[in-house]
Amino acid sequence: MANYKATFILDTRGREESIDDLVEGLKDELVEAGAEVSDTENLGKQDFARAADRRYESGVYAHYRISGGSDLPEKILEKLHLNKLVSHKMIQRV
Numbered sequence: 524m525a526n527y528k529a530t531f532i533l534d535t536r537g538r539e540e541s542i543d544d545l546v547e548g549l550k551d552e553l554v555e556a557g558a559e560v561s562d563t564e565n566l567g568k569q570d571f572a573r574a575a576d577r578r579y580e581s582g583v584y585a586h587y588r589i590s591g592g593s594d595l596p597e598k599i600l601e602k603l604h605l606n607k608l609v610s611h612k613m614i615q616r617v
Contacts, residue, residue: 525616526590529553529599532582532611535568542567545608546585553587556602558595562588582610588617 533545540548546565553560566584574580589595596614603609 524559524590525593525595526588527558527595528615528617529587529589530613530615531585531587531603531609533585533608534579534610535583535608536579538608542583545583549585549608550587552602552606553589553599556595556598558587558589558591558599560587560589562586579610 531549533542533549535542535545538545542565546563550560550563564586566586568581568583570581591598596616599614600612603612
């Protein structure tokens with residue numbers, strides 16, 4: 524089992540669910556991919572330093588502490604590839 528820190532930027536434009544519900548829903552998707560989620564942290568909405576698109580200048584940052592096998596990052600990235608909620612993904616081994 525390896526430990527990872529996953530950071531996601533969520534695109535909440537046009538969504539009616541609360542941010543906490545979206546963060547919890549993403550946690551459920553991580554568990555479906557085989558991750559054991561030990562900690563979830565909602566950092567709230569933050570502006571981007573450089574926005575490539577004027578219509579998308581900020582996003583909701585969410586951190587997850589997860590553990591799983593060595594192929595876990597690949598499984599998560601594959602599962603979230605078509606998810607329109609997650610605009611940016613970063614998974615680091617800690």
